[in-house]
Amino acid sequence: MLTILGSGSALPTRDHFPTAQLLDLREKQFLIDCGEGTQIRLRQMGLKLNRLGHVFISHLHGDHCFGLIGFISSLGMLNRTADLYVHGPVGIRELFEPQLAFFCADSPFKVVFEEFDSRRHAVIYDDRSLSVSTLPLRHRVPCAGFLFREKPGNRHLLREWIDYYHIPVAQLHLIRQGADFVNAEGELIPNDRITAPPNPVVSYAYCSDTAYHEALIPLLQDVDVLYHEATFAESEVKRARQTLHSTAREAATIARKAGVGKLLIGHYSARYHNKELLLNEAREVFENTELTSDMQTFAIESMVKSS
């Protein structure tokens, strides 16, 4: 599940906080960007962060990281003890460590900064169930998006067939991982007779902030859900070029060319009170587009192709 904590851009509006998202995948939480007010939205929504270990900061513009110090400070007051890893572009440690040292000197947990090279597509987080890699973006400062990819989980035991073949408990672990079974008579029972396939894996890509950037397309192939910034409408395409942001149509073009399952757009310029214009411009190019708004949640589901 994806929770939008802030869907706006640099200037907050009546409705939109600056950018932040909470991603819940495989029983783990990941915070993606941390604009001012992130901790406020979390508290307003009553969200607990017991399963959060890693924060990913796309770039060092204020609307993506000014909430970091308050967020970390409040985690300390809420008695967090587990280490917190903050992944960000080179420079993030030097920028935030002095403030952490001053304001969070009594913090009961450690903050570990992990810097990445935003020009490279590389795995920066990896565990048994998923990996996170950087997506180089084209913006005014070093900036990377993030691609979350689940790994295939275990197969599901078909209880009635497990019983029928009298399979010993000790072997179930291997069978979940795809092993066939050989019974006392030497007969081989193929795995797919006694198990069902694992849950489909899902992938989520986060691209903010960036100019239209075709180098992303191969990296986003078949991603289930893509969040792509859509700061401007087509009428402001010049401003998009100047500021290295995208229009809604450009976000949709990336989505279509990469063949993603669903597109979410956000990071709206404060000038758009009504976002329908942005939505319509995107849908002309890529039908399965949705607007994001603060405190909204989206399922991150597999969009299995019929092919």
Place this chain on the structure above:
Amino acid sequence: MLTILGSGSALPTRDHFPTAQLLDLREKQFLIDCGEGTQIRLRQMGLKLNRLGHVFISHLHGDHCFGLIGFISSLGMLNRTADLYVHGPVGIRELFEPQLAFFCADSPFKVVFEEFDSRRHAVIYDDRSLSVSTLPLRHRVPCAGFLFREKPGNRHLLREWIDYYHIPVAQLHLIRQGADFVNAEGELIPNDRITAPPNPVVSYAYCSDTAYHEALIPLLQDVDVLYHEATFAESEVKRARQTLHSTAREAATIARKAGVGKLLIGHYSARYHNKELLLNEAREVFENTELTSDMQTFAIESMVKSS
């Protein structure tokens, strides 16, 4: 007028942002403390800051200053050009200048830090119409409140008497300041026959965060409106002592002993969903107490004593 931008304490709640207030006195705006989300509240309320020149930070705890960098950054995006003065305890410059240099390098205006000694009661701002002085508080880190005192304005000309005595326009400036008038026949017309008294001056004192601190009482004599933190109810008096905060009853005791006109309380601990308990405990000691809440406004009026 006083606008409450945040009425909470360290942990934001569903209703309360951390502390920030906007004071509008004599056609000038003053920002007092700047917790996370200050710029968000300002935008939500549609407030413009054309008359803001000075920010006052009471102390360097995050819930009173984490909004500063975002606030300053957004002022730059809104094309402010006038210098901004940020008054705070010693250390504020060193703490914020590196972040300003990084995030606001292109800012179209200058930020000038003015550090004060929080142990002294001293004037830190002074102009023709009002002054601001520090109020030493007792907290875990160096901390000062702020006392805003208007100076008497000009007397009001009584137009019919001005006409009756044929007073030349060139003399009106002095007469507004209290001068008598001598006519062509040498007759003295006393000032109070041709003018009415100036508007009454008002004063506002801001005291957050502090333990119960009787040294404040002489400094707060006859203040019109006092904001005093009331983090805890009486049942948590031990916790108040440990953290160097006040109970609502203690805030009211200071108000009563200083003979202020009205008491506003805030900086509520996140544990109090219902603030009536705090209000009732304060009102038992000082009847003219009011709760503050986010985005609420209060008139700052003269509470002229009948004596």
